[in-house]
Amino acid sequence: MSAPGGKVTTKDRVFWGAGIVIVVVYALIPVLWLVSLSLTPADDLGSGGFWPENPTWDNYFGEEDPAKGVVNDDQFPSALKNSLGIAFIATLLSVVLATFAAYAIVRLDFPGKALVMSGALAIAMFPQVSIIGPLFNMWRDLHLFDTWPGLIIPYMTFTLPLAIWTLSAFFREIPWDLDKAARIDGATPFQAFRKIIAPLAAPGMFTSAILVFIFAWNDFLFATSLTSTNKARTVPAAITFFTGSSQFTFPTGQIAAASVVVTIPIIVMVLIFQRRIVSGLTSGAVKG
Amino acid sequence: MAEIVLDKVSKQYGDGFAAVKEADFTIHDGEFFILVGPSGCGKSTLLNVIVGLEDITSGEMRVDGERVNDVDPKDRNMAMVFQSYAIYPHMTVRQNMEFPLKLRKVPADEMKEKVEEAARMLELTEHLDRKPGNLSGGQRQRVAMGRAIVREPAAFLMDEPLSNLDAKLRVQMRTTISKLQQRLGTTTIYVTHDQVEALTLGDRVAVMRRGEVQQVDSPRMLYTHPANLFVAGFIGSPAMNLLPGTLDGHQLSLPMVDLDLPAPVTDRLESGAGGEVIAGIRPENFEDAELVGDREAPGATFTAHVDVIEWLGSEMFAHFEVEGSAADSLTDLAADLEKVAIGVSGEGKAEVVARLDVRSEAREQADHELWVDARAIHLFDPDSGRSLLASPDTEAKISEAPALTKD
Numbered sequence: 001m002s003a004p005g006g007k008v009t010t011k012d013r014v015f016w017g018a019g020i021v022i023v024v025v026y027a028l029i030p031v032l033w034l035v036s037l038s039l040t041p042a043d044d045l046g047s048g049g050f051w052p053e054n055p056t057w058d059n060y061f062g063e064e065d066p067a068k069g070v071v072n073d074d075q076f077p078s079a080l081k082n083s084l085g086i087a088f089i090a091t092l093l094s095v096v097l098a099t100f101a102a103y104a105i106v107r108l109d110f111p112g113k114a115l116v117m118s119g120a121l122a123i124a125m126f127p128q129v130s131i132i133g134p135l136f137n138m139w140r141d142l143h144l145f146d147t148w149p150g151l152i153i154p155y156m157t158f159t160l161p162l163a164i165w166t167l168s169a170f171f172r173e174i175p176w177d178l179d180k181a182a183r184i185d186g187a188t189p190f191q192a193f194r195k196i197i198a199p200l201a202a203p204g205m206f207t208s209a210i211l212v213f214i215f216a217w218n219d220f221l222f223a224t225s226l227t228s229t230n231k232a233r234t235v236p237a238a239i240t241f242f243t244g245s246s247q248f249t250f251p252t253g254q255i256a257a258a259s260v261v262v263t264i265p266i267i268v269m270v271l272i273f274q275r276r277i278v279s280g281l282t283s284g285a286v287k288g
Numbered sequence: 289m290a291e292i293v294l295d296k297v298s299k300q301y302g303d304g305f306a307a308v309k310e311a312d313f314t315i316h317d318g319e320f321f322i323l324v325g326p327s328g329c330g331k332s333t334l335l336n337v338i339v340g341l342e343d344i345t346s347g348e349m350r351v352d353g354e355r356v357n358d359v360d361p362k363d364r365n366m367a368m369v370f371q372s373y374a375i376y377p378h379m380t381v382r383q384n385m386e387f388p389l390k391l392r393k394v395p396a397d398e399m400k401e402k403v404e405e406a407a408r409m410l411e412l413t414e415h416l417d418r419k420p421g422n423l424s425g426g427q428r429q430r431v432a433m434g435r436a437i438v439r440e441p442a443a444f445l446m447d448e449p450l451s452n453l454d455a456k457l458r459v460q461m462r463t464t465i466s467k468l469q470q471r472l473g474t475t476t477i478y479v480t481h482d483q484v485e486a487l488t489l490g491d492r493v494a495v496m497r498r499g500e501v502q503q504v505d506s507p508r509m510l511y512t513h514p515a516n517l518f519v520a521g522f523i524g525s526p527a528m529n530l531l532p533g534t535l536d537g538h539q540l541s542l543p544m545v546d547l548d549l550p551a552p553v554t555d556r557l558e559s560g561a562g563g564e565v566i567a568g569i570r571p572e573n574f575e576d577a578e579l580v581g582d583r584e585a586p587g588a589t590f591t592a593h594v595d596v597i598e599w600l601g602s603e604m605f606a607h608f609e610v611e612g613s614a615a616d617s618l619t620d621l622a623a624d625l626e627k628v629a630i631g632v633s634g635e636g637k638a639e640v641v642a643r644l645d646v647r648s649e650a651r652e653q654a655d656h657e658l659w660v661d662a663r664a665i666h667l668f669d670p671d672s673g674r675s676l677l678a679s680p681d682t683e684a685k686i687s688e689a690p691a692l693t694k695d
Contacts, residue, residue, distance in 0.1 A: 177374035180341050185388035185435070186362045195387075199378045 031263070038256035045252055059257035070242075070258045078230040079238030084265065086148055086234060087216040090155035094212045095205050097156070098163030103193065105164070106171040107179070117164075124161035128154075132225045139226055146228045154226070155216040162215075163208035170204025171197070206273040213269055217262070235262045290351050290442035290475050291317045292338065297347035299330075299337050299499075307333040309499040310347065315443075315477060315492075320469050323479045324486035325496035326522070331479045332447055334496070338477060339366050339445050351442065362391075367436035371448040373428045375420040381407075381431050382416040388439045406434045409468070426457045433468070443475040450485065462488060483523050487511070495519050513679035517668045520568045520675075526605065528666065529640045532612050533567040535667065542567055543610040543638070545590035547662045556677045561667070565676065568666035571605065574642030576650060577657035586662040592642075597652050606642045606650050606658075 033050070038059050040052040047053060062069025070076050105113060135154065136145070144150035174197060182192035198205075223237040233241075239258050242251040292315040299308040307330045315321045323331040336342040338349065340361035349356055356364060367388070376384050382403055389399045407413045410430040420428055429449060436444055449465070450458045466489055469476050480486055486493045487507040494504045495518070503515040514520035520528045534541045538549040549557075577589045592608040642658055650656040667676040 175372060175374065177370045177372045178376060180336075180361075181368065181370060181374035181435075182376075182387075183341065183361045184339055184364075184366065184368045185439075186391040188362060191391065196376055 034256050034259055034263075037252060038260045040253060042253050059253035060261070070254050070261065073242065073254070075230050075233070075238050075241060076235075076258060079233055079235045080262070082148070082230075082232055083217060083234040083236075083262065086151050086155070086232070087213050089148070090152045090159070090216045091209050091213045093152065094156045094159045094163050095167075095209050098160055098167050098208060099198070099201070099205060101160075102164050102167035102171050103197065106168050107176070117168075120161035120164050123157065124165075126158075128158060128221055132221065135222075136225055145226060146232050148232055150226050151216075151219075151222055151232060151234070154222050155212075155219065159208075159212040159215050162211055166208045166211070167201065167204045170201045170207075174200050210270060210273050214266060217266060291315065291353075292443060292475065292477070293350040293353075294338075295348040295350065297334075297337060297349055298345050299333055299342060300345040307499050308337060311494075311501050312347075313494060313501065313504045315475060318473045318475055320466075320476045320478065320489060320491045322486040322490035322493040323477065323496060324483060324493055324522075325481065327481055328498075329496040330499035331481075331496050333499075335368075335445055335447055335477060335479050339368055340364050365439070365442045366445055367439050367441040367443075368445040368447065369429075369432045369436050369449045371451055373420075373432040373452075375428055375431050375435070377420055380417050380419055381412060381423070381434075384420065384431055385434045385438050388435060392439075402438045403434075406437045409437065410434050410464075425453055426461065429453060429461060433465075437468075437472070441474065443477060444469070446476065446478045448480055449478075451480075451482070465489065484525065487523070495522060497522075509679065513675070513677070514568075514666065515675050515679075517566065517568075517673035520666055520668065524570060526571050526641045526643075528568045528570050529638075530668075531567050531569070531610065531638055531640070532670075533565050533667075535562050535565045537562070540565070540567060540662075540665065540667075542660075543612040544592065544640075545588045545660060547588050547660065547665065548586065549665065550586035550663055552663060553665060553667075553677065556679075557667070558676045558678065561669075561676045564670050566668040566670050566673075568668060569640075569660060570664065571641045571643040573661040573664040574606075574640075574644065575659045575661070576644045576648035577659040578649075579645045579647060580659045587659050588662065589657055589659050591655050592640075592658050594650050594652060594654060594656050597650060599646070602646065604644045604646050604648060604650075606644055606648075606656070607639060608642070609637045609639055611637060 036050060036052055037045075039055040039057070040047075041054055041056050041058055044053060058069065060069055060071060062072050101116075104110075105116060139145040139150050144153070178196050178200070179192050182196045183189065187195065218236065219234070220236040223234040224240065227233040227237060230238075235258065239255055242254050242258070294311045294313055294315075296310045296312050297308060298306065298310050300306045309330075311334055323334060325331050333342060337344055340356070340359060344357050351364070376387065379387065385403045385406060386399055389402065394402070403416070404413070407416055410433060412427065412430055412434055415423060415427060415431075420431060423431065429452075432449070446465075450461050453461060462485060465478075478485075478489060487510075490507055492504060492506055493510055495502045495510065497518050503510060503519045505513075505515075510519060510523045514523060514528075517530065521530065531542055533543075538554045540547045540549055580587070592606070592610075594606045594608050596607040598605040598607070644650060644658075648656075668674065669676055
């Protein structure tokens with residue numbers, strides 16, 4: 001936490017400690033508020049306190065009225081299933097394709113290399129909302145509307161650039177001598193890639209996987225425009241279809257509860273992969 | 289075990305740069321063969337061509353008589369040790385050494401045996417289950433060697449394997465490699481920019497410059513009979529002194545002294561040689577005039593103003609300047625040799641290094657009588673840079689040596 005070789009003084013500790021506390025509190029307050037809301041009974045919502053006075057699991061499991069719990073909502077379980085399936089498949093495809101693309105871009109010399117990279121960047125900067133209309137019409141003609149592939153394809157497309165850029169940065173760090181050594185040791189180009197290069201690029205793959213997964217998981221725009229039923233509707237879209245206990249109550253509690261539920265997989269994902277994102281995995285390959 | 293024949297092998301890159309120009313030599317079975325030259329001379333490219341990582345643009349390469357131009361590197365059965373070691377960092381030492389065997393589907397017990405034998409040979413047994421990240425430079429280097437040895441390949445290729453080690457370890461590993469090669473008897477091609485490594489390790493050495501092979505010969509022949517100015521300047525440390533001279537019959541006029549060349553030199557002289565020449569004198573062919581043992585030996589005595597004395601205990605170097613420099617016609621060559629060979633010191637002067645007996649009483653900033661041995665003189669054509677002296681056993685070679693391009 002201090003300059004290399006320098007001593008960690010009390011001043012340093014106070015400065016960094018206070019900084020960390022501020023950032024963590026700032027980031028966590030909305031989450032805590034969401035949790036608090038999800039535990040508040042519908043009647044207490046107007047009370048104004050940060051912590052619920054009579055905490056209840058009602059919004060999650062519907063202890064009083066089973067129909068009120070998000071878990072028992074007829075569309076929530078299928079939305080959760082759609083979200084998980086679509087996000088995982090989109091992540092897998094995106095990372096696999098990006099790995100091949102990035103490896104080729106870093107290792108091979110082919111015409112149009114710069115074009116591929118800048119093209120990918122252009123797609124990443126493209127405003128997604130502008131293609132929703134055409135995509136809606138196209139997907140209906142192609143019978144992709146309200147299907148899993150109908151969402152997986154745009155998610156993959158919009159996350160590929162990011163994944164390609166991230167992964168090519170990682171591949172660039174891997175000494176090319178390792179490829180050559182593997183080839184001479186008797187590996188085919190694909191074996192060299194699979195047994196030597198891919199394991200070394202694993203931190204890069206996990207980094208891109210997290211980013212892609214979060215994008216697909218959190219997306220609302222495509223999910224709400226390109227789906228119409230429980231067949232493919234994901235959680236962010238499904239939440240908007242929640243109904244209150246009566247025509248005149250807004251389902252704040254349920255929305256909060258659903259939001260907490262969908263946050264859990266993301267936290268689990270990040271915690272799992274965070275441990276895999278270790279820098280310095282390549283140390284010892286070459287002199288250093 | 290393999291004999292590797294390079295038949296006018298050239299490598300040209302897409303942008304037209306010719307990295308290797310018509311390399312044409314044979315590496316005999318079991319030979320320790322060195323490719324040496326300054327950086328950028330194409331020696332590493334040539335090694336990559338031999339192992340198959342780079343395509344051959346023209347020419348043919350044969351291993352044991354079979355053309356291998358289009359054989360994939362994985363099927364050439366050659367093992368390579370990289371300058372960077374290129375050890376797989378995510379595998380333990382054992383897994384690193386097993387890797388080439390696994391790809392060949394060698395049975396597990398045989399694999400274990402081979403790896404452990406190689407580890408014993410390289411003193412790596414206790415490190416077998418460690419990751420390369422925790423090993424020292426020398427140990428990593430040995431892992432890279434071990435990975436090459438276990439395969440029992442047709443040839444070992446080494447790309448500057450010692451250049452990342454510190455000086456002491458380098459000398460130690462040099463001996464290790466030499467012993468290992470003798471013990472295994474495997475054809476070895478070794479790339480280095482260090483002429484000391486080349487001379488000490490090699491059975492034969494190919495000296496390269498700008499993609500062209502200058503001379504292929506034993507270390508002794510390279511030293512005593514360099515085919516051209518480049519080889520003369522590159523091989524030997526301190527480098528050969530190169531001075532402008534005029535040759536008239538057997539009379540050689542040097543800036544500091546006139547020499548009467550003895551018969552053993554004039555006999556080897558190319559017919560019709562005369563006029564402007566560049567004379568090469570190795571530092572050890574000078575001596576303190578008072579300490580010359582054989583007073584009858586052909587040579588000449590002259591007075592030199594000694595600038596600097598380097599006293600090393602077992603030997604002593606005296607630096608002095610002479611009028612007239614060969615550097616003007618050799619600037620191109622000087623760049624390649626990193627100005628080591630041709631001492632350029634001011635206008636029209638050449639710096640000369642003489643190796644003297646330590647008993648010499650030469651002092652800095654004082655005149656001293658020196659003697660030069662006329663028998664050991666080298667003569668070169670100033671235009672082409674070729675040696676004007678035929679080497680005793682292979683007369684043909686001289687005219688074949690490439691002229692030094694001046695651009």
